[in-house]
Amino acid sequence: MASVSSQPQFRYTQSPSKVLHLRNLPWECTEEELIELGKPFGRVVNTKCNVGANRNQAFIEFADLNQAIAMITYYASSSEPAQVRGKTVYLQYSNRQEIVNNTTADIAGNVLLVTIEGQDARLVSIDVLHLVFSAFGFVHKITTFEKTAGFQALVQFSDAETATCAKNALDGRIIPRYLLSDNIAPCTLKITYSAHKDLTVKFQSHRSRDYTNPYLPVAPSAMDGSNQFHLGLDGKKLEPESNVLLASIENMQYAVTLDVLHMVFSAFGPVQKIAMFDKNGALQALIQYADVQTAIFAKESLEGHCIYDGGFCKLHLSYSRHTDLSIKLNNDRSRDYTIVNPVLVNP
Secondary structure (H helix, E strand, C coil), rough: CCCCCCCCCEEECCCCEEEEEEECCCEEEECHCCCCCCCCCCCEEEEEEEECCCCCCCEEEEECCCHHHHHHHHHHHHCCCCCCCCEEEEECCCCCCCCCCCEECCCCCCCCEEEECCHHHHHHHHHHHHHHHHCCCCCCEEEEECCCEEEEEEEECCCCCHHHHHHHHHHEECHHHHHHCCCCCCCCEEEEEEEECCCCCCCECEEEEEECCCCCCCHHEEEECCCCCCCCCCCCCCCCCEEEEEEEEECCCCCCCCHHHHHHHHHHEEEEEEEEEEEEEEEEEEEEEECHHHHHHHHHHHHCEEEEEECCEEEEEEEECCCCCCCCEEEEEEEECCCCCCEEEEC
């Protein structure tokens, strides 16, 4: 549909730049939407959203000047204007050659700016970063992006003390090899403090994650044809996702009951069913959620964490091939929470 606006879609007063200025964007346009708009023309390495008095302008930076020229040239000759959410977007070259985000700070803060160095840095997934930094405390949010300085991430902790502990321990260190695929070369972490206090994450995706809000919508660009979440930047999955998790529990110094598991896993969404069993002398359990996304968030948040302080009852989670558990009896080893007022049977 052609634009009905009398406003010109392009301005040629600026010299070509790999940074484009976009106007007339919908309210609170997201980074994912900007990347999707620019993806057909090349690799978008940086964005800056919601600028201007009405917060309806943005900048996108391509990796190469020719990619930005291709986007401008295409829409200048096309009868179909650039659109986001049905709104015509007006494009022009920016007078800047690089998007500069003032993200560094001299004083300690709760958000870290992490630069991943290495020839395969951009293949380091957000899940690997989450595992690395979760060793020092609960990670609230992570956003990743690419700049001329390389592949970077912002990692938010609850307080500056936890962030400082992570920074002191990880700055200059190499990401453990066992966390990376065999085809990824060693990657080094360079860490400074960020001026940010609270990161804005509007979608769960392979570029951003809010671990405090499991109900945040998943970006369409992070879904494949089977409606499942892509977890790696390279689009590869280690295992098929499922709405049912298989939990193995090690170092059981304390009893883990059905009610304990229900309390732990309900923090990420309503649990439909749980079945507990013993296998090879160890306690295992199947936990069923209503959808795959909730199971993904629970797995990422709980993997490797302990139910009790002191390293006791450590959880190891994987996806089950089951999609709907068959619970024949409601007792202390299995429970169907979708049944109102279930009759409990003694084992």
